Amino acid sequence: MGKFHIWTIGCQMNTSDARRLSQELEGYGFEETDARGSADLLVLYSCMVRQHAEDKVRTQLGELRKLKQEKPSTRIAVAGCVGDVDEWQQKYPFVDFFLEPGRDLTVRARLADLIELDQYYRVEPADAARAPRVSEGITIHQGCNRNCTFCIVPSTRGRERSREPEDILAEVRALVGRGTREVVLLSQIVERYGRDLRPRVTLAELLARLNEEVEGLERVRFLTSYPGDFHKDLIEAVATLPKVCEWINLPLQSGDDEVLRQMHRGYSVGFYKDLVARIRERMPSIGMATDIIVGFPGETEAQFDNTLKALAEIRFDVVHVAAYSPRPGTPAAGSSDQLPLDEKKRRLRAIEALQKEVAASRNAPLxxxxxxxxxxxxxxxxxxxxxxxxxxxxxxxxxxxxxxxxxxxxxxxxxxxxxxxxxxxxxxxxxxxxxxxxxx
Ligand code: SF4
Structure with a gap:
């Protein structure tokens, strides 16, 4: 039977999707190998969210090109975030398959792109696949219908699509049966889960089902949240469902209203602070994380100071900060107002220094x-x-x-x-x- 190797970079959604694919391949008798040269199938889960990640993906593709020349029978697939697929196909013609975003979300359909399933006998993954981790991420929804001006996700992951609740519950039950105790539900905007399903399902309803119907599951988390879609029913679900952990990752991105407007984020700093106040009123000890981008095109010193002030006032437990990285084809990448890299790095370090103090003071009472x-x-x-x-x-x-x-x-x-x-x-x-x- 064949051997496969999967290389992954980027977000937890890629990790989760790669795990599902490897379990399914093992279910068909394929064996995972660390030695690329001996693999019959190589799958690369790509990320385009920042230049740094894209550079690494392209380096990998350069190595795979050589490998394909040496061993033409190796089948190579690229999945995850891919830019313009036509362009990639021209540039990397040795890639046999691009598992394009926007396609069917079932892992079986993805697998059918890679191997001819009829040729293989299916065994139960539990008999074949390696044990999952204690905490596993599970992609429940992909894509994004918003268009934040810095973000490449809508073009790499396509329109929003949800997985059926029964499919998710079955995956969670299988993981729990094999040792997983916590699941993290993953999506670009997790609150938009289920809007495209018929009948419609909300994230709060999915959380309630996981809470009640999966014996042996201890904890559930979800990410990433979007402030404009974080409604009262979800606050209640986190506050009342015993297995749902008191933790939220709610990106702010900037503490300045004008920058938020230019980012097309669709909310103001005031709206965001009100939401945090409502969440903390209901759950005073909740853990909160946020994402911040520094050095968005044209961000002035005063606008950056507003972000520092907002972070000092809201006092998150964790801040994920990134220097703005122009992504091809996004509106902000075309701005002539790009900030020098040194300045972006200085702002990034200033936020890290502030957050170090905030996080220390938030943890001290424990x-x-x-x-x-x-x-x-x-x-x-x-x-x-x-x-x-x-x-x-x-x-x-x-x-x-x-x-x-x-x-x-x-x-x-x-x-x-x-x-x-x-x-x-x-x-x-x-x-x-x-x-x-x-x-x-
Ligand atoms: S909501 Fe998130 S995934 Fe969607 S465009 Fe904005 S930053 Fe990107």
């Missing part, structure tokens, strides 16, 4: 507190996992803890992570269930 941690793995002699509010905790213990939900007392806090001591594994009944599943 000292001495007891938190629930889902242990994801071990690194450098300590177990690590996350609280419900998505804070990273390191715990020393001789007990094997992977996959377990434990209580820990926080002994040290810092801006990026916490240290904790194990109080007790969670209740025996609970821990046994997790261990049995984690051992599969």
């Amino acid at each position: 000292l001495g507190e007891t938190v629930e941690v889902l242990i994801e793995g071990e690194a450098k002699g300590k177990w690590y996992g996350r609280t419900r509010t998505n804070k990273l905790v390191h715990i020393a213990s001789d007990e094997p803890l992977a996959g377990r939900l434990v209580d820990a007392r926080i002994t040290q806090t810092g801006p990026w992570s916490l240290q904790g001591e194990l109080l007790s594994p969670a209740s025996a009944e609970h821990a046994d269930g997790v261990m049995a599943a984690a051992a599969v």
Whole structure:
């Protein structure tokens, strides 16, 4: 039977899609290999969101070109975010398949692009595929119908499409049956999930079904949110559904109304702050992350200061900051007002310095507190996992803890992570269930 190799870069959606594809390939008896030269099928999950990622993808394609020359029988596919497919086909004619965005979201349909399924005998993935992680991302919705002027996603991922709830529930049940304890529902705008389905389904309804119908699932998260679509029913779902974690990733992008207008973000800073106030009123201890772009074309010093002020006022737990990267074909890339790279880097560092202080002061009150941690793995002699509010905790213990939900007392806090001591594994009944599943 054949061998395959998958290379992935970019967002969690690519990781999730690559996992589904590899499980399906293993289900057909294919074997994963790290050695590209011995692979019969090579799949590259591409990202175009920033220049840096695109450069890496093109470097990979250069290497695959050589590999194809040496071994013409290797089949090569490119998936994930791809720019203009016609242009890519001309530039990289050795690629056998482009798994274009906008196509069927079922993994079986994607697979049918790669191999002739009829030739293969299907076995249950559980018998074949490697164990999933404790926390797994699951793509529930792809594409974006908005047109933020900096963003290439609408042209690389296409219009919005949702997966059927039953398909998602089946995937989650299969993962949980094999050791996963937490799922992160992924989409470019996760709140728009289900609008294209008939009958329509909301994200809050999907969360409720996952909460109630998947035994053994401990936690659910979702990302990425869009402020204009974050409605009351979702706030209530996060506040009331026990398995849904108190954590939200809500991109602000800029703290200046004029920059937001030029970005076509569709909300003001005031609207955003009101939304955060409503969320925090309902859930005072919720963890909040945001995304910020610095150095958008024409961003003045005063406009950048407004972003610093907004971040100092809202006080997020985590800020993902990126320097603006012109993406081909997007409106902002054509602006003549591009900022020098050095200036973008200076602004980026200023935000990182501010956030270091904010995060440290937000984490400091956790000292001495007891938190629930889902242990994801071990690194450098300590177990690590996350609280419900998505804070990273390191715990020393001789007990094997992977996959377990434990209580820990926080002994040290810092801006990026916490240290904790194990109080007790969670209740025996609970821990046994997790261990049995984690051992599969
Ligand atoms: S909402 Fe997000 S994915 Fe859609 S265009 Fe804007 S930044 Fe891109």
